[in-house]
Structures are given as C-alpha cells and as structure tokens.
Amino acid sequence: MPEELLHTLDVPPRETKGFLWADYVELRCLTSQDGLYGEGHVVDLETESEELMVDVDLDIEEFVSAEDGGEKGSEDNVFFRNNESVARKWADICSRLNSRMISMEGYWPFEFREGILYRTFDSGNSKHVLYVALLIASALRYCNKKRQGEVAASLEEIGYHIFRAIMPKGWEVRPFGAHQNIANGFEGTLAQKLASLGEQIYPTYLKPADEFDDRNTGDGGLDVVAWHPLGDASRGHIPVVFAQCGCSPGDWEHKQFESTPVNMELKILPQHPASSFYIMPHDMRSLTGGWERGDHLGRVILLDRLRIIKLAEQYELPDTFPGWPFVKEASELRLVI
Numbered sequence: 001m002p003e004e005l006l007h008t009l010d011v012p013p014r015e016t017k018g019f020l021w022a023d024y025v026e027l028r029c030l031t032s033q034d035g036l037y038g039e040g041h042v043v044d045l046e047t048e049s050e051e052l053m054v055d056v057d058l059d060i061e062e063f064v065s066a067e068d069g070g071e072k073g074s075e076d077n078v079f080f081r082n083n084e085s086v087a088r089k090w091a092d093i094c095s096r097l098n099s100r101m102i103s104m105e106g107y108w109p110f111e112f113r114e115g116i117l118y119r120t121f122d123s124g125n126s127k128h129v130l131y132v133a134l135l136i137a138s139a140l141r142y143c144n145k146k147r148q149g150e151v152a153a154s155l156e157e158i159g160y161h162i163f164r165a166i167m168p169k170g171w172e173v174r175p176f177g178a179h180q181n182i183a184n185g186f187e188g189t190l191a192q193k194l195a196s197l198g199e200q201i202y203p204t205y206l207k208p209a210d211e212f213d214d215r216n217t218g219d220g221g222l223d224v225v226a227w228h229p230l231g232d233a234s235r236g237h238i239p240v241v242f243a244q245c246g247c248s249p250g251d252w253e254h255k256q257f258e259s260t261p262v263n264m265e266l267k268i269l270p271q272h273p274a275s276s277f278y279i280m281p282h283d284m285r286s287l288t289g290g291w292e293r294g295d296h297l298g299r300v301i302l303l304d305r306l307r308i309i310k311l312a313e314q315y316e317l318p319d320t321f322p323g324w325p326f327v328k329e330a331s332e333l334r335l336v337i
Helices: 018-031 039-044 056-063 075-104 126-138 145-166 190-201 305-314 326-332
Strands: 036-038 112-113 116-118 172-173 226-228 241-244 275-279 301-303
Touching: 018 036, 018 039, 018 075, 018 116, 018 126, 018 326, 036 305, 039 075, 075 112, 075 275, 075 305, 126 145, 126 305, 126 326, 145 172, 145 226, 145 241, 145 275, 145 305, 145 326, 190 226
Parallel strands: 241 275, 275 301
Antiparallel strands: 036 116, 112 116, 172 226, 226 241
8 A cells, every 4th residue: 555645734834935825725625524724724723833923022012002001921912913914824825816716717626705715626627637736746745755756757747748739840859857657758877868868969068977876867957858850960959948847845946947058068068058947836926927936037938837727728738647646545535624
C-alpha cells in the first residue's frame, strides 16, 4: 500500500502570500467531510497560524484604550487586533476565490456564494481533474515526501502536452526531467541526457561528461525541451526552447532562472540562445490582473495556473491528460475540519 498522499492539513500556510491561503482554503474544502469552508474555519486557525498571531506590544501601542488608563497588557486589545487580522485575511481570500470562479470557469471545481466555498468536484470531468492536479502540486508541502515525485511528474506531463500544443508544426518536443512518465524522454544520467540532446541541437559547447557526477540522474534545470531542425539541424543555428517546471511557492523566484542561458549555457550552449519557460501550478494572477510579486519576474516566459488552463481550453487538452490516481485519492478524502 502506498503512503497516504496528504498530511498535516490542519496546519495553515506558513507564508503570508494570499494565493497560498486561497489554495489552502480550496484544498480544505475539497477534502472536507461536509464539502464546504467558510470564515469560521479561518477563525479556528487563529491560534495556530503565525500569519494571524499578533505581536502583543504592537497591539497595545496601537489599540490601547481610555478605559485601560493607558496601561499595557489589555487582552481585549489583542483580541480585537486578531479579529481584524482574520477579517482582512478572509476578505483577501474571498476576492481571490471570486476571481478564480470567473477566470477559470468550467475548470474550477467549487462554487462560492454568500461567503462560503462549496465543493462541486466531478471526477468524470477532465477539466476538474486538471485543476485539482494543479492545486495539489501547488500544495506540495502537504504531500507525503514519498508521494511528491508522482505529483511533480504530473506537472511535467502537463508542461509536455502544453508544449506539444503551442509549438508550431515540425517542432520536436521531448521530456527531459527526472520524474518523466512520457515514453520518448531522454534517459540516463544528466551527462548522458545532455549528450543525447546535443546530438539533436548541435551546440557550440557541451560540458564534458567527466565533469559531471556519474550518479547524477537529475534534470540539470530542464524538464521539457523543444527544437526545430529546420531540415538541416547538423549545421546548427536552429531554434531551441528550454522549460523548467517547479512546484515550490518559495523557490520560484530563483528557480525560474534554471532553464535560462545564464544557467544552461554552462552545460550546453546552443548556437542561438534558447528561449526559456518556467511552468508553475500556482495562480500568480494578482487581484489587479497583473502578476503576484511581478517585480521578481525575470526574463522568462511564465506559465502559471491560469495560463495553463487557458491553453488547455484553447487547444482542447483536458482529455489528453491521464487520470492521475493521486487526484482521485485526494478528492475522495473526507476529513473533519
């Protein structure tokens, strides 16, 4: 029997990022016994979440009242500040849930009305399955470590099929990552995979195999690669695209650069700089319609949850993806909140 997929769901996000809290609420609703989640559940988290805990001295400085005679130590003041914090947090979550309900219509397996999130997941709906796969990949910290590989592999599969769809006719698309489940992927150690890729794109430079650890079977910063041979690849100077997939909400700001020239050209140097994609399962659309933490975006083409869903809709991809057993397992959990 495999290890249980999800654990510690009673522990709220450690970070303050609003999109992570919206994901957490969706995950709790998906797995809840009664299929709903509301503000009262967030209130219950108050004493457990560092996000909702309050610095006592700061509270008293800001909310000391005349009735206290200016004395510090009023528990009522601290309680008031905590309630305000909960209200602000829930208001932000509500705004994000409303935004997703509209922007991801047809894929979003929930309904949000009168301040309550309701589960509407249909296991026979491939659009719902895709959304939940992305949701779980976004919440990888709640997955058992022994099961994280299969969840990460699902994102690589999604990235592969997205690339197959958006690349023009004649392009070759191949998986490169360590968790790949696609038949035509590059195989072997990192050095062997890079050497095989080099035979296809004819790079100016390829790092010698003896400079790699022969036990390294990782991806070196690549999960999906694409190129067009232009009918005569051996002469080089062909278009190349590198993509990296990542599930971490905290590491993406530097992980986005793993497939860019600044990193990849130390290992393999195409004769023309490769385009770089970063594929992530998180919903990085800000409430103003731009990017969350947009000032941290580098020179990469970013595919987040919304873009993945829009592309899946445009190219009719949902039925292309496998059923992913972990999605079925998560959706059938019924936990008491």
